[in-house]
Amino acid sequence: xxxxxxxxxxxxxxxxNMGELPGADKIVDEANSSCGDLIKIFVKINDEKITEMxxxxxxxxxxxxxxxxxxxxxxxMNKVDLEKFGEGGVVQMLGGEINxxxxxxxxxxxxxxxxxxx
Amino acid sequence: xxxxxxxxxxxPILKRKIHGHNLIYFDSGATSQKPEAVIEAMNKYYxxxxxxxxxxxxxxxxxxxxxxxxxxxxxxxxxxAKEEEIIFTRNATESINLVAxxxxxxxxxxxxxxxxxxxxxxxxxxxxQELCRKKGAQLRVVDVNEKxxxxxxxxxxxxxxxxxxxxxxxxxxxxxxxxxxxAFTGQSNVLGTETPVEEIVKIVKRKSPGALxxxxxxxxxxxxxxxxxxxxxDFLVFSGHKMLGPTGVGVLWGKKEILKKMKPFxxxxxxxxxVKLTGATWAELPAKFExxxxxxxxxxxxxxxxxxxxxxxxxxxxxxxKEVLQYALGKMRDLEKEGLIILYGPDAETxxxxxxxxxxxxxxxxxxxxxxxxxxxxxxxxxxxxxLVTSFGVMAMVRATFYLYNTKEEVDYMVDKIREVQKxxx
Numbered sequence: 001x002x003x004x005x006x007x008x009x010x011x012x013x014x015x016x017n018m019g020e021l022p023g024a025d026k027i028v029d030e031a032n033s034s035c036g037d038l039i040k041i042f043v044k045i046n047d048e049k050i051t052e053m054x055x056x057x058x059x060x061x062x063x064x065x066x067x068x069x070x071x072x073x074x075x076x077m078n079k080v081d082l083e084k085f086g087e088g089g090v091v092q093m094l095g096g097e098i099n100x101x102x103x104x105x106x107x108x109x110x111x112x113x114x115x116x117x118x
Numbered sequence: 119x120x121x122x123x124x125x126x127x128x129x130p131i132l133k134r135k136i137h138g139h140n141l142i143y144f145d146s147g148a149t150s151q152k153p154e155a156v157i158e159a160m161n162k163y164y165x166x167x168x169x170x171x172x173x174x175x176x177x178x179x180x181x182x183x184x185x186x187x188x189x190x191x192x193x194x195x196x197x198x199a200k201e202e203e204i205i206f207t208r209n210a211t212e213s214i215n216l217v218a219x220x221x222x223x224x225x226x227x228x229x230x231x232x233x234x235x236x237x238x239x240x241x242x243x244x245x246x247q248e249l250c251r252k253k254g255a256q257l258r259v260v261d262v263n264e265k266x267x268x269x270x271x272x273x274x275x276x277x278x279x280x281x282x283x284x285x286x287x288x289x290x291x292x293x294x295x296x297x298x299x300x301a302f303t304g305q306s307n308v309l310g311t312e313t314p315v316e317e318i319v320k321i322v323k324r325k326s327p328g329a330l331x332x333x334x335x336x337x338x339x340x341x342x343x344x345x346x347x348x349x350x351x352d353f354l355v356f357s358g359h360k361m362l363g364p365t366g367v368g369v370l371w372g373k374k375e376i377l378k379k380m381k382p383f384x385x386x387x388x389x390x391x392x393v394k395l396t397g398a399t400w401a402e403l404p405a406k407f408e409x410x411x412x413x414x415x416x417x418x419x420x421x422x423x424x425x426x427x428x429x430x431x432x433x434x435x436x437x438x439x440k441e442v443l444q445y446a447l448g449k450m451r452d453l454e455k456e457g458l459i460i461l462y463g464p465d466a467e468t469x470x471x472x473x474x475x476x477x478x479x480x481x482x483x484x485x486x487x488x489x490x491x492x493x494x495x496x497x498x499x500x501x502x503x504x505x506l507v508t509s510f511g512v513m514a515m516v517r518a519t520f521y522l523y524n525t526k527e528e529v530d531y532m533v534d535k536i537r538e539v540q541k542x543x544x
Binding site for chain 2: 013099
């Protein structure tokens with residue numbers, strides 16, 4: 001049960017930056033087909049860098065915490081920064097250990113964000 | 119005498135520890151565990167017999183061919199069929215695709231209709247969706263009530279999207295002369311709903327006499343006595359790995375006169391009669407539908423699995439599962455009354471060994487992972503039946519499924535640990 005650290009439970013219960021972002025420059029949807037988790041990501045971009053991220057979605061504790069923590073982490077990142085951060089960065093951010101069966105949950109928001117720069 | 123403790127001794131994997139706990143395997147709906155007899159039969163085949171079938175005149179090839187033939191005979195006897203009506207495929211999904219491609223291509227035309235139900239696994243839904251889309255045929259879907267039982271009559275709903283016309287309603291409204299195929303599950307893989315196969319066959323014969331009937335037996339054949347000679351259906355499909363056999367082998371049973379008229383699905387070796395540079399004739403049944411070298415060791419394993427199931431007795435297995443199910447539903451209903459969980463699915467009388475649920479306020483994946491930390495293997499997600507799961511207003515469910523090796527003590531343990539799930543999020 002190492003996934004259910006305090007920080008994950010905290011972000012799950014009190015998700016940060018949840019909601020719509022009026023005037024967003026990009027809106028993307030991402031889904032996990034096997035479990036039905038959905039996320040909608042809104043970002044404002046200035047000079048090719050993310051200046052603000054908000055999100056809406058239904059998901060498990062891991063995907064919710066992943067989106068919540070990422071929404072704080074990505075401010076100031078451009079495409080290269082985000083790619084460098086990578087799935088490894090997501091795992092680190094979530095506490096350093098995610099079981100392989102839950103990687104799709106952990107990276108749901110991250111995969112959505114990658115689409116922002118497509 | 120059915121003795122679950124003796125049965126458990128035959129399954130080596132049940133001795134495994136998971137995160138320091140005894141394994142509680144509640145995911146037989148996804149795949150069953152294998153008894154020593156099956157593992158040993160496959161081992162023995164590779165150690166002593168391995169040779170290709172229908173090829174050599176030498177001893178080992180003859181033995182291999184005989185082993186495959188014997189399994190075909192066993193499987194035929196197991197479901198009340200003739201040997202040449204048993205086609206070995208990879209799994210139930212491939213069996214359905216075989217029918218949809220081979221029979222469907224020739225027999226479904228613009229304006230025809232195919233009937234399925236909302237209970238279907240994606241494997242018995244997508245092949246028909248795609249066939250109907252391609253042919254300009256209509257897909258009709260029998261809806262379910264709030265318990266997950268098939269509706270007899272219901273207000274018709276029409277959906278047209280992506281070039282496909284879908285009509286949702288009850289049995290009585292969806293059957294008419296346009297219907298050429300009725301494909302439905304014998305038991306829901308999500309809710310455990312046992313569909314009234316005989317009753318459905320009767321109404322199909324009356325209202326759509328020209329339609330063929332395919333039953334998805336993936337969740338049925340492993341758990342109860344099935345006799346196709348008495349059911350009045352045309353096709354039955356199932357997977358070996360859900361009935362104690364290995365992965366890689368499935369079965370298509372079809373009525374001989376229908377299979378004979380169907381064109382081959384896959385072309386190549388072993389399915390031909392005479393070959394010239396300009397073409398070929400097809401082999402007789404069942405070879406016509408078995409192109410290429412099959413999973414011989416898998417077929418040998420399936421034979422051992424059928425032998426094991428018959429030794430224990432399908433009626434004993436069915437009764438044991440019902441007993442565990444009834445016990446589990448009782449315990450789970452108590453949790454539901456406490457407001458801890460939400461249960462889905464019909465009453466025990468019309469349900470096989472499946473209990474889908476959600477812990478209130480906790481996502482199915484989180485519940486499943488916390489249960490795993492206590493050694494309990496349950497499935498979570500949409501169970502390859504997204505339209506059914508989401509019709510209950512949730513994106514995912516946790517599902518515990520039972521088989522002949524599960525016990526009431528295991529149920530008690532799971533019920534106890536479901537309480538722990540809520541504590542993590544308290």
